[in-house]
Amino acid sequence: MARRKWGKSWRLKPRPEAPPIAVVDTVKNTVRIVACDSHATSFGIKIDQTLSDARALVPDLECSQNRPEELKALLASICEWCGRYTPLVAWSGTDGLFLDISGCTHLFGGEAALVADLEHRLKAQGFSARAAIADTPGAAWAMARYGRLAIVAPGRQREALRDLPLAALRLDETLVIEMAQLGFKAVGCLIDVPRAPLARRFGRDLLRQFDRAMGDEDEVLSPLMPVAELTSEKRFSEPIVHEDDILGTIDRLATSMQPLLQRRGLGVRRCEIKLFRVDGQVCRLAVNASAPVRAPKRISALFRERLAALHDDLDAGFGFDVLRLDILHAEAFDEAQASFDAPRNHEDEQRALIDRLGARLGTDRVRQFGFADTHIPERSFDLLPVLSASNRAGGSLPGTVTKSAWMSEGTTYGLTRPLLLLRQPEPVEAIAPVPDGPPIRFRWRKALYETRRSEGPERIACEWWRDGRGAYSRDYFQVEDMAGHRFWLFRHGLYQRETDAPRWYMHGLFP
Known part of the structure; x- marks a missing residue:
């Protein structure tokens, strides 16, 4: 709401003179506050407070209706932006994200530098965010919402979470209230209590969430975005804007990937570039190849056609500071050596033409005739996308119709079907x-x-x-x-x- 009123960078400036802001929703037939800014908190407005009580404190309180679908779409865009830190990003409830940053922190100068960079960039986009790093998703979730530490030392989950409320274990609200009535108000109250009575009294979910937070049970995260088979990226100290700089970077990234593809015996069938704008927007462009390729010039040529088809749609804004090339699908690459006197390979030329047309016009618009599973003549063929037809044919382009399919040696005139x-x-x-x-x-x-x-x-x-x-x-x-x-x-x-x-x-x- 504030971002729409005052712009994305409003948090980097003094707050404009305006009434406090809150988001309301109907909870159990009562209109209550579900979110509010720090200015509203300073007036005594709290989460879960009724709107009538909030209006009594601040008569000119500015309210907007809660829209979960818009919040989810906004969170999805932030999730895509978080791909600049790691490709493994998953949902964390309805108001947060999990980032698996294993092996990524050295790219940002360490864990503390990564957290600082993440929070600073989100603040520049108009968001208020808290981040925490821990060995387990449960400990990171608890510390980001209820703790004060930004980084939990490895193996120190029990000490870090001991004084946090039970809600930090991601328990049901009803269970938290029931346990509080029996004196269990903090996570530390569960550490020395026998487990069997707890499981019988409160259910196995309590112990499961406790073990996940402490690292005694693994918790699997499901990334929202598909993980690329190979990835190469370039970060810029000064954002780039011009198309030639983008294409030159793509060529260098494809060149750096070529040795990896050679060692694995693979070629690229589908790849994508992600361009991260400095203001938080992410642009994605994908291209497909009709056969496995690994030549950098061939890959950059496809993206050149793709960019040419966009015309003015690629809005660079204030520039891109990160460019990533992802290999989304790769297949075995045939490295057959051609002789010096071999004739021109027209099939390769045909594939190159199909790839260029697909990159510029869209793969679904480049079609060819294919057979259909029917005996009715007018239904026996159809126009199929060339790339899907080549996938069904095992990576080879469907060629001309064979003689056995359309010719009969025993007939007087040869053809049994009209041309x-x-x-x-x-x-x-x-x-x-x-x-x-x-x-x-x-x-x-x-x-x-x-x-x-x-x-x-x-x-x-x-x-x-x-x-x-x-x-x-x-x-x-x-x-x-x-x-x-x-x-x-x-x-x-x-x-x-x-x-x-x-x-x-x-x-x-x-x-």
Whole structure:
């Protein structure tokens, strides 16, 4: 609310002269305060206080309705921004985040420097935040909300949490009240008490949360963002803005990853860059490759096309201070050596073109014909994204249709299917000597044709699961007229078995 009124950097300046701010919500049929700023706290306003009591203290209190969905969306954006510290970020209730910073603190000069940098940057974005570091998620959660230490020394969870209230163990509010009535008010009260009576009286969840906070039981965090297979990043002392600087950095990051990919025998299929703006916004751009690649120039060229497609949509603001390249999906890379006199590899050129078009237009817009699982001719093919088709084909692009699929050596004319298939079958007026025989003459598009010879029928049953049980079968004929033109017709409906008046349709033309 304050950020919308006074801007993101309002906490870096003196607070404007304005009434206190609070957020209200209906709790048990009563409008209560669920959040307030420090200015409101100085007037005696507290969390869970009724709005009428708060108005009695501060008549001009400025209130806004609690909107959990907006808070969750805001927290999700902060989660993405926290990726600048570690890729392992998880939810911590409805108002916090867990960051697994194992192996990351040295990049910021140590744990204390990381906490200071995190809190300072969040304050610059208009947020009030508290951070704590501990060996366990439970201890860090407790210290950030109820403790005073920013960093808990390794193995010192019991001493650090001893004087904190039981709510610091992430227990249900009802359980906390019940235990307080029996004299259990602090975490230290549970340390020397026999565990079996506690479990029988208060349930196993109490001991589970206690053990997790103390490190006696592992707690698994589920990262909100997918973890990249490989990551390389660059931090800038001065933020960058220009596209050439961004592309040059991408090329250097891809070059640094090439040896790692070579040692693992992998190539990139999907990668993404994350650009962290100094004001907290995060821009993400992803590209896909139709086959595994590892050449830095090839990867940077894809991002060049991707940036070109954005036009003015990439708002650099005051610049990007961190740029990260993530390899989201990699596959085995074929390192076959080509001979010096080998012809040009047109398949590689085709892949490069597909990748460039996909990066500029979007992978779903680059399509090709593919087969569908049906015998009905007009449904037997579809336009499929090239990359999805290559994934189903095991990483290779679907090539030209094989001879066995469309040709028959035993037929007089070779082709058993027309090269030109009409989008929809067109009605034909036909005369046949017998009901189940081929036509001796037919009229199509106002032109009359005499049959010289024919071949068929080829019967194709209906798809009752799609068209219903009342759909008709088809008898297809290859027909040649007196001028040598060849047609593909079918009779719709079996005479006296499905209909008494079957109709004829033109469906395709042979060369």
